[in-house]
Structures are given as structure tokens and as C-alpha cells.
Amino acid sequence: DTGVSQDPRHKITKRGQNVTFRCDPISEHNRLYWYRQTLGQGPEFLTYFQNEAQLEKSRLLSDRFSAERPKGSFSTLEIQRTEQGDSAMYLCASSPNLGLSNEKLFFGSGTQLSVL
Amino acid sequence: AQKVTQAQTEISVVEKEDVTLDCVYETRDTTYYLFWYKQPPSGELVFLIRRNSFDEQNEISGRYSWNFQKSTSSFNFTITASQVVDSAVYFCALTPNYGGSQGNLIFGKGTKLSVKP
Numbered sequence: 001d002t003g004v005s006q007d008p009r010h011k012i013t014k015r016g017q018n019v020t021f022r023c024d025p026i027s028e029h030n031r032l033y034w035y036r037q038t039l040g041q042g043p044e045f046l047t048y049f050q051n052e053a054q055l056e057k058s059r060l061l062s063d064r065f066s067a068e069r070p071k072g073s074f075s076t077l078e079i080q081r082t083e084q085g086d087s088a089m090y091l092c093a094s095s096p097n098l099g100l101s102n103e104k105l106f107f108g109s110g111t112q113l114s115v116l
Numbered sequence: 117a118q119k120v121t122q123a124q125t126e127i128s129v130v131e132k133e134d135v136t137l138d139c140v141y142e143t144r145d146t147t148y149y150l151f152w153y154k155q156p157p158s159g160e161l162v163f164l165i166r167r168n169s170f171d172e173q174n175e176i177s178g179r180y181s182w183n184f185q186k187s188t189s190s191f192n193f194t195i196t197a198s199q200v201v202d203s204a205v206y207f208c209a210l211t212p213n214y215g216g217s218q219g220n221l222i223f224g225k226g227t228k229l230s231v232k233p
Contacts, residue, residue: 040226042120106163109159110160
């Protein structure tokens, strides 16, 4: 049984560089979410896909952030021109579409980004 | 505005003690969902419970129980006879029930529970 997989687990980058994270959801889950978590805080919603359609974006998602899910399977989150404030754990989650709203989310272990 | 408050930042108990984690929420929606998630040191959030606003029945699952009180906007979580493996950060979360926000969970800041042997 494979859960939500995120790659890489850790990323260290210099300010101004671009970074890209990948998320592989649970197979056949058509909903995929990105969250960001900083130390001592709860996760904050960034964006949500249903299949390949990006249906919702948080105000937290500045123009430097872009997320894609081109074939409705894996997703990528890119941050351009990274800033020190982008340092955080980036969490991906998926859920099946059972015709219910607000189903439980299955989270990955996250990508820890450190911007120097 | 919607908000979840977990006033207890850290709790430390000795194994076999009972412990209650508090959660108070704010919302103007009449229909909403409440969740609890556990985040062990490995970092992966694990779903514990989902409750809709129309269901005020308390729930028990093994050593875990949840007390939902709409009158006080609280959704508290109790672990009975705590064990070392319960050590984790526990998050309470809220989400509205309107169609656009299927996954926009609003999390509290979490309560770090340490269970000592």
C-alpha cells in the first residue's frame, strides 16, 4: 500500500534560486492539495486540484508560486526567486472523490525547504 | 472569519494518565466539518476523526474520545490511559461545507503532547 509520496524530503537552496517539488498522490485519488507549515504552526492551505484542474488558490500563493497537475496524477509545486520567508515544510495531500464533501485527507511526509 | 484555537501549546503527562486536548472554533457557517489530525515526529499528518456540524454525538474509538459541543463551539479530544506512542502534535481543523472549498482546512496551531514512561 503506497501512500502519498513527496520528493525531495529536504531541499536547501540559496535566496533567489528556483525550486520544484513533486508529489505523487495515492493512486486513483483525484483530489490533490498543497499546504505549507512553518515551525510551531498548523498547516496552511495553498491550493487544490481536482484531476488536472486547479480549483482553488489561497492568497498565500504569490505570483512566485505555481502548481501544476498536468495529467491529473502527480503534481509539482515551483517556487521562483526563493526568499528566506519561503522556508517551511511543504505538505501534499490527496483524497478520493467519493461524492462527499470535505473528505479526510491523506498527507505525505512533506518537503522541508530551507532558503539560505 | 473562521478560526481554530488550541490554547494548549504543550502538554506533558506520564504514561497511563488521561489527557484532554482542547479545541475551540469560530465560524459563521451553519454547516461545517471538524477534524483532528495527529502529526508524529515523522511529519506525516494522520487523520483521526471527521465530524459534521449536525452530528453532536460524542464518539469513542478505543482509547480516543471526542466531545463536540456546538453551544460552546468546542471539539475536545481525550486520550484515556495515554501511551508513549501517543506522543505527537495534535491538530484540530475546520472546513466549511460550500462547494468551492473542498480541501481548505483551517488548522489550529497544534498541541504538542509528550507522554513519558
